[in-house]
Amino acid sequence: MSIAIVLGTRPEIIKMAPVIRECRRRGLEHFVIHTGQHYSYEMDRVFFEELELQPAEYNLDAGSGTHAEQTGRIMSGVEKVLMKREPDVVLVQGDTNTVLAGALAAAKLHINVGHVEAGLRSYDRSMPEEINRVVADHISDYLFAPTEGSRANLLKEGIAAEKISVTGNTIVDSVYQSREIASRKATAIRDLGLSPGEYFLATAHRAENVDSRERLEEIVRGLELIERELGMPVIFPMHPRTRKMAKEFGLALDGIRAVEPLGFLEFLQIEACARLVLTDSGGVQEEACILGVPCVTLRENTERPETVDVGANVLAGMGAAGVLASAREMLSRRRTWKNPYGNGMAGRMIATICEGLLGEMRIPTESTITGYDDKVQKIKAS
Numbered sequence: 001m002s003i004a005i006v007l008g009t010r011p012e013i014i015k016m017a018p019v020i021r022e023c024r025r026r027g028l029e030h031f032v033i034h035t036g037q038h039y040s041y042e043m044d045r046v047f048f049e050e051l052e053l054q055p056a057e058y059n060l061d062a063g064s065g066t067h068a069e070q071t072g073r074i075m076s077g078v079e080k081v082l083m084k085r086e087p088d089v090v091l092v093q094g095d096t097n098t099v100l101a102g103a104l105a106a107a108k109l110h111i112n113v114g115h116v117e118a119g120l121r122s123y124d125r126s127m128p129e130e131i132n133r134v135v136a137d138h139i140s141d142y143l144f145a146p147t148e149g150s151r152a153n154l155l156k157e158g159i160a161a162e163k164i165s166v167t168g169n170t171i172v173d174s175v176y177q178s179r180e181i182a183s184r185k186a187t188a189i190r191d192l193g194l195s196p197g198e199y200f201l202a203t204a205h206r207a208e209n210v211d212s213r214e215r216l217e218e219i220v221r222g223l224e225l226i227e228r229e230l231g232m233p234v235i236f237p238m239h240p241r242t243r244k245m246a247k248e249f250g251l252a253l254d255g256i257r258a259v260e261p262l263g264f265l266e267f268l269q270i271e272a273c274a275r276l277v278l279t280d281s282g283g284v285q286e287e288a289c290i291l292g293v294p295c296v297t298l299r300e301n302t303e304r305p306e307t308v309d310v311g312a313n314v315l316a317g318m319g320a321a322g323v324l325a326s327a328r329e330m331l332s333r334r335r336t337w338k339n340p341y342g343n344g345m346a347g348r349m350i351a352t353i354c355e356g357l358l359g360e361m362r363i364p365t366e367s368t369i370t371g372y373d374d375k376v377q378k379i380k381a382s
Helices: 010-026 041-050 067-085 097-108 128-138 148-156 170-185 213-230 240-249 264-272 282-291 305-309 320-332 346-355
Strands: 002-007 029-034 089-093 112-116 142-145 164-166 200-202 234-237 256-259 276-279 295-297 313-315
Touching: 002 010, 002 067, 002 097, 010 029, 010 041, 010 089, 010 112, 010 170, 010 282, 010 346, 029 067, 041 264, 067 097, 089 097, 089 346, 097 112, 097 128, 112 128, 112 346, 142 148, 142 346, 148 164, 170 264, 170 282, 170 346, 200 213, 213 234, 213 240, 213 256, 213 276, 213 320, 264 282, 276 282, 276 320, 282 295, 282 305, 282 313, 295 320, 305 313, 313 320
Parallel strands: 002 029, 002 089, 089 112, 112 142, 142 164, 200 234, 200 276, 234 256, 276 295, 295 313
Antiparallel strands: none
């Protein structure tokens, strides 16, 4: 049996790392296709090394372009590899153009598609990610939903229950595994001269936020208000796109400590020690929730509603006053929420399901994985 793992962005590397590690641990034949959606593999090589993963076997260097151009290049490149290697299943993760192209290429070759993090919905079709995740879900054969809410979304759209497994979210596995690596390697707290619990952490990178002068200006003003009114520094690792647009718009970052982008381990270290996180990133919403750090989401909607439901997150919208008010609200809450994304066994569950695709193995439920000791009890999915 052979498994192809298609990824092309750093968040995908982070979330697929537990699956890759588990395939390696079990001795399952697998290979990684790196599409180069955000960066060339040479730029991401350090990311694989940092997370102690083996190198990608195929590197497509798809590069940027319009959505159609990029998706087409990725689809063509993935198709060539799949025709050569003929894997039994192709795994994609999330909602990027890589996911859409990888799933389409596999489905048209009649290869089983497994979608990791299936069933997320913002119900906002102005976001290209929403279109990608919906299409990928509907052409996948195995849908690995992170929560019961995600499963319910899929069922409402008519996807057969037997295709869906609630596995938990691989970000939990990745956070647990990566914190151990970070404890050995990361030095960001020391290098930036920070004290745990005495700073706020902010990120912003989404095109709908940073490409709009009005929206980016409101976010920056909100962060400035927080620094001034709440009396702690705001650490802002700036995405290259965000820095470029802030410069074009002539936005001063008064009182905000803008720093260069951080590697995942360095970012995870300062995220875990922050007093509060402000972000427009879906992945950071999840990480903060798992780490027990209050989060303010700089958006009007989220495909991670579980973080809001458990009290770990609040939607601030774009207005500066709303951002400040949301920060005050989250700082007043107790950090007693329960992590809604599982117990850190998602990677093992996904590998178990893939391992059984060619045999009679039945799909496990999350309850059978608790206390996992390498002998997974397999029960038939309802």
